[in-house]
Amino acid sequence: MSKIYRQGDVLVKKIEKLPKKVKKLETDIIVMGEATGHAHRIQNGSIYSWGSQMYLEVYSGGALVHEEHAPIELEPGIYEVTRQREFDPITKRDPWVTD
Numbered sequence: 363m364s365k366i367y368r369q370g371d372v373l374v375k376k377i378e379k380l381p382k383k384v385k386k387l388e389t390d391i392i393v394m395g396e397a398t399g400h401a402h403r404i405q406n407g408s409i410y411s412w413g414s415q416m417y418l419e420v421y422s423g424g425a426l427v428h429e430e431h432a433p434i435e436l437e438p439g440i441y442e443v444t445r446q447r448e449f450d451p452i453t454k455r456d457p458w459v460t461d
Contacts, residue, residue, distance in 0.1 A: 364376050364377065365437070367426065367434050367436065368446070369402060369426050369428055369431050369434050370402065370428060370430070370431055371393065371445060371446045372392060372393050372402045372426070372443065372444075372445060372446070373443070373444040373445075373446050374418060374426065374436070374441040374442070374443055374444075375441060375442050375444070376437075376439050376440070376441050377417075377440050377441065377442050378440065379440055380410060380417055380419065380440055381412050381417070383412050384410035384411065384412045384417060385410060385411055385412065386408055386409070386410050387408075387409045387410065387411055389409060390403045390404050390405070390407075390409070391403055391409075392404055392409060392416065392418070392426070392443055393443075393445055400428060400429040400430055401428065401429075402426060402427070402428045403426075403427050403428070404418055404420065404424065404425075404426060404427075405423075405424060405425045405426075405427055405433075406420070406421045406422070406423045406424040406425070407419055407420040407421055407424040407436075415442070415443075416442075416443040417440060417441065417442055417443060418436075418440070418441040418443060419439075419440055419441075420436045420437070420438055420439055420440075420441060421438055422438050424436045424437075424438065
């Protein structure tokens with residue numbers, strides 16, 4: 363079973379390897395907060411993207427950090443990042459999206 367970690371609206375799942383076509387990003391910001399401007403960041407790791415999908419390569423001593431959450435220590439390896447969004451089951455819409 364894969365290891366899964368959640369911090370706020372960010373979910374990271376350990377995977378075997380990076381897809382071949384990823385591009386390394388020159389930032390430590392995984393997701394910037396919409397309301398507060400606070401950011402989910404990776405410490406001691408790299409961020410990659412392929413289309414809209416993000417991945418992390420975490421080195422020894424890596425952690426997922428955010429100003430409003432306790433840090434989560436991650437073991438070295440490759441992780442797939444999923445942004446969890448709020449969903450209203452009645453309207454079947456994301457309440458943060460406006461038309």
